[in-house]
Amino acid sequence: MTAPAVHNPGGDRSAPAEALVYTTLVPVISLGGHFGKLPSTAAAGRFVPLPPIFLNDPRNMLDWTVHAGPMRRRQAEGAERAPAEPIEVPRWLDEVRAMRGRVLHAGGRRPQFFDAATQRCYDTQPHDLQAWHIVARLNGQIVGCVRCAPLGTSDSPLAAILGHEQLNQIVASLGATPEQCSEVSRWTVDPECGMIGLGYDLIAAVWAFLADSGFRFGLAAAGTAGKQDRILHQLGLRYLEGVEDRWSATFDDTLRFMYAPFEQPVEKLEPGLADMRQRLRQASD
Numbered sequence: 001m002t003a004p005a006v007h008n009p010g011g012d013r014s015a016p017a018e019a020l021v022y023t024t025l026v027p028v029i030s031l032g033g034h035f036g037k038l039p040s041t042a043a044a045g046r047f048v049p050l051p052p053i054f055l056n057d058p059r060n061m062l063d064w065t066v067h068a069g070p071m072r073r074r075q076a077e078g079a080e081r082a083p084a085e086p087i088e089v090p091r092w093l094d095e096v097r098a099m100r101g102r103v104l105h106a107g108g109r110r111p112q113f114f115d116a117a118t119q120r121c122y123d124t125q126p127h128d129l130q131a132w133h134i135v136a137r138l139n140g141q142i143v144g145c146v147r148c149a150p151l152g153t154s155d156s157p158l159a160a161i162l163g164h165e166q167l168n169q170i171v172a173s174l175g176a177t178p179e180q181c182s183e184v185s186r187w188t189v190d191p192e193c194g195m196i197g198l199g200y201d202l203i204a205a206v207w208a209f210l211a212d213s214g215f216r217f218g219l220a221a222a223g224t225a226g227k228q229d230r231i232l233h234q235l236g237l238r239y240l241e242g243v244e245d246r247w248s249a250t251f252d253d254t255l256r257f258m259y260a261p262f263e264q265p266v267e268k269l270e271p272g273l274a275d276m277r278q279r280l281r282q283a284s285d
């Protein structure tokens with residue numbers, strides 16, 4: 001498999017099977033600057049030699065999982081209604097929300113992502129329960145995630161911003177039905193693992209997952225201040241012409257509306273799609 005040159009100066013990102021086994025047996029705890037929050041090998045008093053393939057690209061060490069939120073799981077199992085009792089938040093979702101909260105709080109730029117009651121950054125959204133979550137973990141710790149759900153689910157963030165009528169118009173303008181569209185949101189990477197291609201991998205993962213699940217289009221509201229819309233455009237998302245940008249006080253940012261045509265990935269994304277089709281696994285919880 002040929003890996004994208006921009007993200008992979010070291011070569012092929014698909015690790016050989018024996019190398020993957022190696023990572024599960026040996027807790028590799030220092031990879032230099034990108035993972036500075038992990039204890040250094042020196043501090044731990046030992047040195048773990050890494051096979052060159054991991055030194056070339058630490059993303060080879062990531063574990064990729066698709067989790068279904070509790071309501072999405074219930075629907076897949078055939079339950080039609082929400083349970084009468086409150087839905088318990090599974091541990092993986094609590095960890096996702098904590099990671100998103102830390103990133104989105106952005107050192108105080110978005111104060112609402114700090115929960116005064118628990119004194120920690122946290123990002124709670126009821127939509128989480130309805131969605132699939134693609135989660136990247138490094139040594140068990142969540143370092144990246146993205147969320148997606150069929151259009152029309154309750155608590156839809158896109159419907160809350162645009163309204164159902166405009167959303168339906170957008171779907172019709174794509175020549176699609178609502179059932180063929182998924183919304184994608186909360187694309188988030190831990191800054192200590194930023195700029196190494198993990199954001200790219202998350203887009204490849206969600207693209208592969210949704211395309212293989214039968215969706216034709218993904219719809220998203222992208223931030224502009226950090227040029228996320230331009231990054232997404234490079235990865236194959238297109239601007240929704242005729243849909244005006246909206247200011248979001250929650251994100252302290254102007255949001256731009258975009259769509260991903262799953263049948264037409266750009267060349268830059270294709271190696272990532274092939275890679276993610278091999279690496280994504282479904283969570284059993």
Ligand SMILES: CC(C)(COP(=O)(O)OP(=O)(O)OC[C@H]1O[C@@H](n2cnc3c(N)ncnc32)[C@H](O)[C@@H]1OP(=O)(O)O)[C@@H](O)C(=O)NCCC(=O)NCCS
Pocket residue numbers: 006103104186187188189190193194195196197198199200201221222223226227228229231234
């Ligand atoms: C946006 C985000 C997910 C990108 O993740 P990342 O892992 O750093 O991105 P990658 O390393 O995969 O980079 C992908 C591309 O974006 C570029 N890029 C990433 N961050 C960038 C930044 N802050 N400014 C400019 N370009 C940037 C990279 O150079 C790369 O482009 P290239 O392929 O031409 O080299 C991450 O910065 C983030 O979590 N931001 C905060 C949350 C957020 O705003 N989410 C988006 C909501 S729309």
